Amino acid sequence: MQAIMTLKQVNYQAENKHILHDINWAIPVGAQVTLTGPSGSGKSTLLRIMAAMISKTSGELVFDGQPIESYDPVLYRRQVSYCFQQPTLFGETVADNVTFPYRIRKQPVDHDHILAALEYVGLGEQTLTQPIVDLSGGERQRVALIRNILFLPRILLLDEVTAGLDEQNREIIHRWLRHLNVDRGVTTIMITHDAQEIAAASTLAKVVAGRLEVQA
Amino acid sequence: MNLAVNNTSLFFAAMLVLVALGISLWQKLGLDKDIIVGVVRAIVQLFTVGYLLKYIFRVDNVWLTLAMMGFIIFNAAWNAKKRGAGIANAFPIALLAIFISTGVTLGVLILSGAIRLIPSQIIPISGMIASNSMVAIGLAFRSLNSQFHDQRQGVLERLALGSDLLDASIAIVREAIRTGMAPTIDSAKTVGLVSLPGMMSGLIFAGVDPVHAIKYQIMVTFMLLSATSLGSIIACYLAYRSFYNAQKQLK
Structure with a gap:
């Protein structure tokens, strides 16, 4: 199967600590990967390397046939989009956040597209003018995720985005991620500690003490 | 007198x-x-x-006068740099920002005929402009440092969403420029009400008619606005990149 991203002998060291050891991983196009492992094992570090937020110490990372070094980091991150656990929302209102992807691409705001995205995750048009401080944790996470997918990335990297959310919010986000993966062809890699999410995984990968184990 | x-x-x-x-x-x-x-x-x-x-x-030698101005600008840049610990190239950035802000402001004053091209006017005015530009740049540097520290998560998220370095930093850059200019704007608002600043006080001391002395103070207000805004904007736009590495990652 064709790989959208391939890691070869990837190592990461910071301040003399060896955090990731010889990671080898070929991620198939359209995969839906659940990444787990004990806290401090290096999962988030791995995801951040894949997102070009930090750079590996050694090894190769190939995205879409080209080494990561050959991409402009800004354009790369628009294709391999990373979403944080407990994201920070920008500005004052929800609108400030969902228009951000258009602003940084110097493109006119597509109002209908934003409304459709909001609706898909159970948020209405009236949310746009809502101050971000009034949002619940689940609403914040959904708004944050919309920023990642208004311009559809090839790979979506999700760092415990459902942690701390209630059942209803989790269900909305799961359904949405499934839709992005199945209907829109976005490869998704999601870090989680949640037993249900791990049980439902189609591809389960595990990072233990900086080493990767993948189970198909 | x-x-x-x-x-x-x-x-x-x-x-x-x-x-x-x-x-x-x-x-x-x-x-x-x-x-x-x-x-x-x-x-x-x-x-x-x-x-x-x-x-x-x-x-009254032109080279000697220029050398003295260069000395003032160099020292001002050196002092501004001290506030910019952690900013790569803080000294050359401050030097360029103070040089341009002083040069432009002084040029306008000379061309408008507000001051004459003689050492006893050029040198003190250069010192006033450079020192205010220095303070503004120092404040702006400190603001950049503290904001990039406090707003680290927000900057990371903007980068992760594929924003370029300027878009990821623009709110911080604007706030730092504002911080650099604020003292000048505040003192422009209270000048004459709270303090009788150095320029007019000096002239009044020397026996100049206060109505004439205030015209010099008005000129000083104009020139300091120009100096601090130019100094802050140049310094901030040159300095924000040093918070990122070559891979466009936040250091």
Whole structure:
């Protein structure tokens, strides 16, 4: 199967600590990967390397046939989009956040597209003018995720985005991620500690003490 | 002229230093050494500058005047740099920002005929412009440092969403420019109500009609606005990149 991203002998060291050891991983196009492992094992570090937020110490990372070094980091991150656990929302209102992807691409705001995205995750048009401080944790996470997918990335990297959310919010986000993966062809890699999410995984990968184990 | 200060009167005025020293010792502030060093430095530096300026004004040589301006700008940049610990190239950035802000502001003043092209006008005005630009840049540098520290998560998220370095930093850059300009704008609002600033005070001391003296102060207000805004914007736009590495990652 064709790989959208391939890691070869990837190592990461910071301040003399060896955090990731010889990671080898070929991620198939359209995969839906659940990444787990004990806290401090290096999962988030791995995801951040894949997102070009930090750079590996050694090894190769190939995205879409080209080494990561050959991409402009800004354009790369628009294709391999990373979403944080407990994201920070920008500005004052929800609108400030969902228009951000258009602003940084110097493109006119597509109002209908934003409304459709909001609706898909159970948020209405009236949310746009809502101050971000009034949002619940689940609403914040959904708004944050919309920023990642208004311009559809090839790979979506999700760092415990459902942690701390209630059942209803989790269900909305799961359904949405499934839709992005199945209907829109976005490869998704999601870090989680949640037993249900791990049980439902189609591809389960595990990072233990900086080493990767993948189970198909 | 009614200028009365002389060595004897300065000697007695030095009593005022004893007030500060006394407070420091009494309240155990531990500032006594700093006060003495500060006072001695002030006396030595000012006497040196006094004789130096006297010489420069008398010689009235264009190269000597330019050298003195260069010395002022260099020192201003060196001081601004101290506030920019952690910013790569803080010194060359401050030097360029102060050089341009001083040059442009001074150029407009000369072309408009507000000041004349003679050392006794050019040098003091250069010093005023450069020192205000220096303070503005120092404040802007400090603001950049603290904001990039406090708003780290927000910057990371903007980067992760594929924003370029300017878009990821623009809110921080604007706030830093604002911080650099704020003291000048605040003092423009209260000038004459709270303080009678140095320029007009000096002229009034020297016996100039206050109505004429204030025109110089108005000119100073204009020039400081220009100097601090130019200095801050140049410094911030050149400095924000140093918070990122070559892979466009936040350091």
